[in-house]
Amino acid sequence: MPSPSLIDVLVRTAASAGCAEPTRLRHALELAADKHQPLMDAVVDSTMVDEDAFFAQLATGLGLPYAENGVGEAAEGLHSRFPAKLALRHRICPAQVANNEVTILTYNPFDLSARQAVGQELRKRVHWQIAPRHRILEALHQGYGVGAENFEELLEGRESGDDHDDLKQETTVLDEADEEATVMNFVNQVFREALKERATDIHVEPLERDLRIRYRVDGKLLEVPVPPNMRLLQASLISRLKIMAHLDIAERRMPQDGRINLELDGEPIDVRVATIPSVNGESVALRLLTRKKFDLMALGLDDKTEATIRKLLAAPNGIILVTGPTGSGKSSTLYTFLKELNTKERRIVTIEDPVENKLDGIIQIAVKPEIDLTFAAGLRSILRGDPNVIMVGEMRDQETVEIAIRGALTGHLVFSTLHTNDAVGGISRLLDMGIEPFMISSSVRAFQAQRLVRTLCGICKQPAHHEDSHLRTIGFPLEWKGKLFKPGGCRSCRNTGFTGRLAIMEICLMSEALQDKINNRANSIELKAQALKDGMVPMRQYGFRKAAEGVTTIEEVMTVTAASE
Structure with missing residues (x-):
């Protein structure tokens, strides 16, 4: 078990950062220590303290610089500047890489194994900075792509011809046992992230020189960052999906339809699978059907x-x-x-x-x-x-x-x-x-x-201004114009300004x-x-009411009702 002094440091830091229940936090950290879980993750996962405030306070207490910038600079060109295995295994992210120096962001400055690995791998002078966990994880995701930690293992599995033919169950349970298989590990991670992002569809699309993965979130397609050279894994990835859907993996010329039954964290999920042959290879569309609570x-x-x-x-x-x-x-x-x-x-x-x-x-x-x-x-x-x-x-x-x-x-x-x-x-x-x-x-x-219209993110929506002449043209009541909002963009809504949809x-x-x-x-x-x-009541007028309630925007309503007017 880690020394009590580390828990003391974390609890004091959290209290200074505004934690209202330090005693509860201490208990949570002691439980995490007993289970050999990382204490820094336990602090963040407890949700008892603001993450940004905590890490800023921790940096001050340890005398280390605190990274103020967002993820863009850190994520740009990450895979070409820093070894993926090193970054992903230790959850560290380079902010700057020079000839003989590197500045690395970490949210766990107490991880000695990370420091040792960096020293052995890079042979450079290292400057450490502290950043919030969410910022580092987002940079790793943007820089290396979904499932990047499995990328080298996937290539090794493909070269060794490991097809994982033992997958013949009616229901595939996404748990720790499945994580042992590298191809399944990557597929599992794609499903996990898609569900986390509230995606309704996943599209695996071969392009001329690359393999693209996209999620449909709130009706819009969003491209997912993937590791470089994903095209090398196209055959094994699509074959894995076809096996899971009980399709004929040898048939690549004709479209096929199938179904995958998943169980994720105890929740059953049905996936409708449709393959489409294209000039660049088979494209796979996956419709995620969660067991919704219709109300x-x-x-x-x-x-x-x-x-x-x-x-x-x-x-x-x-x-x-x-x-x-x-x-x-x-x-x-x-x-x-x-x-x-x-x-x-x-x-x-x-x-x-x-x-x-x-x-x-x-x-x-x-x-x-x-x-x-x-x-x-x-x-x-x-x-x-x-x-x-x-x-x-x-x-x-x-x-x-x-x-x-x-x-x-x-x-x-x-x-x-x-x-x-x-x-x-x-x-x-x-x-x-x-x-x-x-x-x-x-x-x-x-x-x-x-x-369906996209609903505004309640955290970042902002008041919107529209000219009276425009509102008259579209038939929007002028007495409602002071209640209109527009999308902002924050971490909660993935910087889209919207979260969810409404009929x-x-x-x-x-x-x-x-x-x-x-x-x-x-x-x-x-x-x-x-x-x-x-x-x-016409659909557009109904939508205008929802816009006046701050639920959606005029633009969303106009877009989806264009054909009905």
Whole structure:
């Protein structure tokens, strides 16, 4: 166990830096010491003291310089200036490298093994500076890339022909045992980081001279720093992903689809895998499907919209259609509705392509066209199974819609989706599919169109100024302009200014007047005019309200609603 004096130093330093509970911190450090865990990490992980303030105070107490600059200078060209294994193993980062001198950032000045390794490896005069852990780790990530600590091991594994053929489990558990395999270690780290960054997708893309990895976060693709020469590992990395997804690793000319079941820190995660052959090799798209806790309150609805939705969910029968383009959150909205209705008194059955999230207490069927289990065939079977509530993943054809209407007219509550730009467009879409107007007007209760907007980071958002003329042009109420914000950028949001997404929507309810318009085959302009007269709030206006609440920005709302206006 480390000498009590080191714990004393750390506790005193934390107290000087503003730690309100030094006794609790001491206890946490003693527990960490008993488990042979690094004490500096224990201080930061305790969250009992501000990290930057603590390390600044520690530098003062030890008489060492404190690095004030950000990570940019330290990370730039890092892999070419400093050995990756040395930096990553000891979590140190060079700030300056000259011919005979090097300045190194550390957050653990008490790590003698790091000092010895640097002395043996570099044979240079070393100047040490203290920096916060988050700054050093970010510099290492930016400079060397995700999984860089495994890079040399991966190359060694590839050269020795170690394919890790023992991976044949139905579920791959990402734990310490898997860390022994170098290829799996790299793959695991990519998954871990993607989940930490709240990514919904991972893209592994071979380029002409490189291998690119990108995460989709809040709807935007972000390139991930990767070690140099990652292209050398393209075959082993993609083969590993295909093995995990139970795909044919020998087939490289045809697209393949598969699924990976992961368990990370006790949480099950499903990964949909799609490979696409390209001129530079196979590209792999990975959709991460975490077991979300679907909750109506989490949709961020205003009181009026929430009341409208709850009234629709309380209906004994009818069709409720959620519309929007791919990636607009339609499936998540439907899952939220089903979760709200999921009681012991209701039998809920779904047919989906594919089943994206598994819901306890709900019977879920996956479409399998190869055995003629289509939406229409599955829906017929469901109606014979005494359901109360039915969810159809998508209304793709006339036959499916007609069966769903039959189900709604015989006492079932049916949910589904359509690909349209706005709510009223759902009516035109059904008419275009050959559905009779009276069948639409008598069975559909509501069309709900939606889009996803990025939500502002609550830590760094800043007041925004917009010219009155611009606000008038876009139809934004001038009385709300003093409440607008714009993105900032901080460590919490990865300097994007946004964290998370929220649905903005419009709901077109089926009124008697709208039924008459549909039955008389009114055009889309007349239908929308009637819906607005009935009280429908346009999606853009709904989004403007969210912008005025400081939840998102005007620019986000304008971008996602451009096609619906």
